[in-house]
Amino acid sequence: xxTATRSDELSDFDRAARSxxxxxxxxxxxxxxxxxxxxxxxxxxxxxxxxxxASLVLGAAFAVLVRxxxxxxxxxxxxxxxxxxxxLHGAVMIFLFVIPATPSAIGNFVLxxxxxxxxxxxxxxxxxxxxxYVIAAVFFVITLALGGIDTGxxxxxxxxxxxxxxxxxxxxxxxxxxxxxxxxxxxxIVTTHTLRPKDMTWMKMPLMVWALYATSIIQVLATPxxxxxxxxxxxxxxLGIGVFDPAKxxxxxxxxxxxxxxxxxxVYIMILPAMGIISEVISVHSRKHIFGYTAIAWxxxxxxxxGFLVWGHHMFMSSQSPLVSMIFSALxxxxxxxxxxxxxxxxxxxxxxxxxxxTPMCYALIFIFLFGLGGLTGLFLGALATNVQVHDTAFVVxxxxxxxxxxxxxxxxxxxxxxxxxxxxxxYYEPIGRITALVIFIAFNMTYFPQFIIGAQGMPRRYADFExxxxxxxxxxxxxxxxxxxxxxxxxxxxxREWQIISSIGGFLxxxxxxxxxxxLLYSLFAGKRAPENPWGGATMEWATPSPPPYDNFEEPPTxxxxxxxxxxxxxxxxxxxxxxxx
Amino acid sequence: MSSDATAAAPQETAAGEPTKGxxxxxxxxxxxxxxxxxxxxxxYSNKLGMWIFLLTEILFFSGLFCAYAVYRRNNPQMFDDGxxxxxxxxxxxxxxVLIFSSxxxxxxxxxxxxSQRTALTIALGITLACGFVFLGVKYQEYSAKxxxxxxxxxxxxxxxxxxxxxxxxAWLSGEELPEYPVRTREAxxxxxxxxxxxxxIEKHRxxxxxxxxxxxxxxxxxxxxEQKQQIKNxxxxxxxxxxxxxxxxxxxxGIYFALTGLHALHVICGIIALTWLFVRSLLHHFGSDYxxxxxxxxxxxxxxxxxxxxLFPLLYLID
Numbered sequence: 039x040x041t042a043t044r045s046d047e048l049s050d051f052d053r054a055a056r057s058x059x060x061x062x063x064x065x066x067x068x069x070x071x072x073x074x075x076x077x078x079x080x081x082x083x084x085x086x087x088x089x090x091x092a093s094l095v096l097g098a099a100f101a102v103l104v105r106x107x108x109x110x111x112x113x114x115x116x117x118x119x120x121x122x123x124x125x126l127h128g129a130v131m132i133f134l135f136v137i138p139a140t141p142s143a144i145g146n147f148v149l150x151x152x153x154x155x156x157x158x159x160x161x162x163x164x165x166x167x168x169x170x171y172v173i174a175a176v177f178f179v180i181t182l183a184l185g186g187i188d189t190g191x192x193x194x195x196x197x198x199x200x201x202x203x204x205x206x207x208x209x210x211x212x213x214x215x216x217x218x219x220x221x222x223x224x225x226x227i228v229t230t231h232t233l234r235p236k237d238m239t240w241m242k243m244p245l246m247v248w249a250l251y252a253t254s255i256i257q258v259l260a261t262p263x264x265x266x267x268x269x270x271x272x273x274x275x276x277l278g279i280g281v282f283d284p285a286k287x288x289x290x291x292x293x294x295x296x297x298x299x300x301x302x303x304x305v306y307i308m309i310l311p312a313m314g315i316i317s318e319v320i321s322v323h324s325r326k327h328i329f330g331y332t333a334i335a336w337x338x339x340x341x342x343x344x345g346f347l348v349w350g351h352h353m354f355m356s357s358q359s360p361l362v363s364m365i366f367s368a369l370x371x372x373x374x375x376x377x378x379x380x381x382x383x384x385x386x387x388x389x390x391x392x393x394x395x396x397t398p399m400c401y402a403l404i405f406i407f408l409f410g411l412g413g414l415t416g417l418f419l420g421a422l423a424t425n426v427q428v429h430d431t432a433f434v435v436x437x438x439x440x441x442x443x444x445x446x447x448x449x450x451x452x453x454x455x456x457x458x459x460x461x462x463x464x465x466y467y468e469p470i471g472r473i474t475a476l477v478i479f480i481a482f483n484m485t486y487f488p489q490f491i492i493g494a495q496g497m498p499r500r501y502a503d504f505e506x507x508x509x510x511x512x513x514x515x516x517x518x519x520x521x522x523x524x525x526x527x528x529x530x531x532x533x534x535r536e537w538q539i540i541s542s543i544g545g546f547l548x549x550x551x552x553x554x555x556x557x558x559l560l561y562s563l564f565a566g567k568r569a570p571e572n573p574w575g576g577a578t579m580e581w582a583t584p585s586p587p588p589y590d591n592f593e594e595p596p597t598x599x600x601x602x603x604x605x606x607x608x609x610x611x612x613x614x615x616x617x618x619x620x621x
Numbered sequence: 622m623s624s625d626a627t628a629a630a631p632q633e634t635a636a637g638e639p640t641k642g643x644x645x646x647x648x649x650x651x652x653x654x655x656x657x658x659x660x661x662x663x664x665y666s667n668k669l670g671m672w673i674f675l676l677t678e679i680l681f682f683s684g685l686f687c688a689y690a691v692y693r694r695n696n697p698q699m700f701d702d703g704x705x706x707x708x709x710x711x712x713x714x715x716x717x718v719l720i721f722s723s724x725x726x727x728x729x730x731x732x733x734x735x736s737q738r739t740a741l742t743i744a745l746g747i748t749l750a751c752g753f754v755f756l757g758v759k760y761q762e763y764s765a766k767x768x769x770x771x772x773x774x775x776x777x778x779x780x781x782x783x784x785x786x787x788x789x790x791a792w793l794s795g796e797e798l799p800e801y802p803v804r805t806r807e808a809x810x811x812x813x814x815x816x817x818x819x820x821x822i823e824k825h826r827x828x829x830x831x832x833x834x835x836x837x838x839x840x841x842x843x844x845x846x847e848q849k850q851q852i853k854n855x856x857x858x859x860x861x862x863x864x865x866x867x868x869x870x871x872x873x874x875g876i877y878f879a880l881t882g883l884h885a886l887h888v889i890c891g892i893i894a895l896t897w898l899f900v901r902s903l904l905h906h907f908g909s910d911y912x913x914x915x916x917x918x919x920x921x922x923x924x925x926x927x928x929x930x931x932l933f934p935l936l937y938l939i940d
Contacts, residue, residue: 156656159666224673232666233656262677266684270879279773279875281688286872287696296684590655 077161083147093134100127109542128191140311151580170218177211195282223257249314264300312449324391337376370420397471401452408444433493459569484544488537570615703873722751733912773875
């Protein structure tokens with residue numbers, strides 16, 4: 039961080055200034071400590087990006103192991119191992135990837151740029167939240183080294199108090215990540231309030247900023263409750279304080295309430311910034327002013343607030359009174375309204391737009407399709423009667439992955455592609471991006487759609503092996519696991535095994551697709567074309583500074599304009615990007 | 622301050638990352654960060670950030686208060702029994718100490734705004750001292766709990782629970798009170814005084830039963846054996862029931878230590894922040910143009926105080 043200014047030791051900055059080389063935030067200082075202790079929001083964002091993608095790969099590796107077990111139960115792994123795999127898949131993906139991915143990685147990079155600010159309000163706190171992330175990741179690695187954890191990512195008491203696996207270290211990791219998330223939220227709220235230019239009113243902010251603001255509200259209001267819940271759970275394990283233990287007059291359902299009071303709003307931490315990305319990408323890549331700006335902006339806030347009132351729908355089957363369940367069910371349906379407002383506005387933006395099928399746009403369209411499907415199946419789960427049938431089945435798994443993978447992850451990939459030129463200064467190879475998007479779309483549906491079907495048929499989630507999943511047609515002989523010859527008696531549900539195999543093959547293809555994205559993006563760092571200032575013709579302020587931006591973000595203070603007015607931006611083939619013409 | 626500012630300006634640039642086209646800091650406080658335009662903007666940002674942080678703190682404790690509410694609603698007897706083992710006098714002293722420290726903290730903020738540096742240092746010093754007094758009293762309370770094995774959950778000494786139950790029962794039946802097990806006394810170094818204290822609590826407990834059974838008129842010391850036996854029968858206090866309730870004390874002390882321990886941890890964090898402010902006030906860093914850390918730490922300290930004001934009646938003053 040500290041740069042020596044003594045005359046006998048020239049910094050990179052001084053040397054470059056003398057040679058006349060253009061400096062940006064990436065090359066102004068190349069020492070490792072200038073990264074590790076940087077206060078620059080862009081570098082913190084880049085470090086977050088690298089870290090969350092590493093977590094994504096780790097989580098995907100566990101997903102592959104889970105799918106291997108579900109394809110051929112018992113062939114590769116023991117049951118105990120499988121329980122650890124799905125727990126670690128969930129915990130790594132939720133805590134280390136989806137929650138920090140869009141706000142901390144992309145949001146950190148673009149929020150101050152979109153506001154025309156030099157940095158976030160509290161740069162040290164920002165760096166601290168990254169350091170907390172790294173420490174938490176170390177705790178997760180320790181958890182792995184201690185043999186993993188088998189409670190499921192929800193850590194439900196009393197099992198999480200009784201199991202002998204490494205619960206305490208995983209809880210410590212989640213606790214620290216929670217604090218990092220709170221600090222990011224505080225930072226974003228204060229930045230949005232105090233560092234906007236004077237001429238940018240609330241209703242002139244880019245929708246990504248609105249989405250990040252709404253996300254921050256949830257991060258700040260929900261995460262502390264998770265933090266105290268995890269503290270109580272650790273105290274329960276280590277000291278046996280009794281709050282969640284029925285043997286000590288405690289209440290295990292209280293744990294579920296406290297946990298979901300955070301974890302349901304947390305799914306909006308995951309999806310709201312994703313919606314912000316989609317609002318930007320759809321508008322910029324269809325060269326049309328966003329439709330219904332005010333409605334999209336306020337629906338973000340509405341989702342953030344309504345999201346706090348629906349946690350009880352996770353406890354329809356946990357001794358909750360029918361009246362309370364009905365109220366939670368009705369509130370759950372109400373979240374569909376602001377979500378649908380957003381989807382309709384995106385489609386209206388596309389209507390008669392000049393749609394450029396760039397890679398970010400492909401992923402944005404995939405998002406709308408998959409999120410729509412995921413959202414609609416959520417209504418099945420929010421309705422009391424159907425919930426009884428599909429509660430804790432693969433149907434829930436499919437719904438959740440349509441929303442989180444089809445929604446949050448697809449939007450994250452769209453955002454990474456959209457801002458990749460700005461972050462790195464390099465263009466990726468467009469055709470391979472589009473082909474991979476198509477492969478990912480097909481593989482995704484192949485993975486998760488079968489789970490809707492088998493879930494509706496009664497396949498429970500988290501079960502590797504399930505007696506009824508083996509269909510034994512009447513009169514047809516078969517061999518049991520022990521090698522005994524038996525005659526089928528017509529029991530079991532047909533096709534579950536076949537769907538599981540299709541789902542697993544789709545899953546492997548999907549992971550391959552994600553890895554392809556990572557590989558070609560990294561390749562573009564070395565072989566990509568130089569990115570122009572404004573490759574897509576965006577009107578928000580981050581496109582009004584060089585790619586990559588200089589250390590202080592802007593060479594001269596930018597002017598705040600309508601963030602979705604593209605009328606003055608024309609494509610210039612010579613520089614491969616858009617240029618603003620003043621009338 | 623102006624001489625400070627000119628002296629520190631190049632230093633600041635050297636400490637920060639190299640910046641391009643940074644506006645010269647003439648007329649600004651030396652503590653103004655490069656991404657803020659004015660000190661007012663920085664103060665507003667810091668205060669807003671602090672208020673949001675306090676909001677998260679309230680929510681952090683609210684989960685615990687929620688657990689307390691559910692626990693107490695489900696087991697009112699446990700809290701009724703447990704609070705008798707807390708020392709209300711100690712709790713009251715701590716309440717007074719914290720309220721007084723909040724007052725000196727508020728004065729410190731005012732002195733910083735008025736650039737009264739000596740007064741600021743004194744006010745911060747008193748606040749800091751109050752923080753230590755609070756922790757000292759807390760230490761006394763905790764070590765007494767440790768000696769009586771009044772600890773959370775599985776660390777709670779079950780043998781003691783049995784003895785307490787027997788003693789309550791014996792008192793009610795007019796028999797001789799059984800002694801605490803030798804092992805406990807030797808291992809924990811029981812003092813006669815504290816032994817007496819426990820007996821007092823037991824008497825108070827029985828007085829409560831009396832009040833519940835036949836109004837406050839009767840005094841425990843005037844009771845005949847028949848009357849005691851009668852009360853015991855009336856209240857249905859079987860040996861098993863007494864043992865169960867004595868066992869439950871471990872759960873009461875679970876929530877007691879969770880609440881007060883977490884609060885004490887916040888006091889320690891406050892003491893660290895106050896020490897940092899104290900050192901900076903000795904270095905004359907604060908004045909009317911820059912007092913953000915004093916104000917923000919003040920806000921935090923008031924919250925810590927406020928939480929204690931809720932904890933005190935919720936734990937000590939149950940009746």
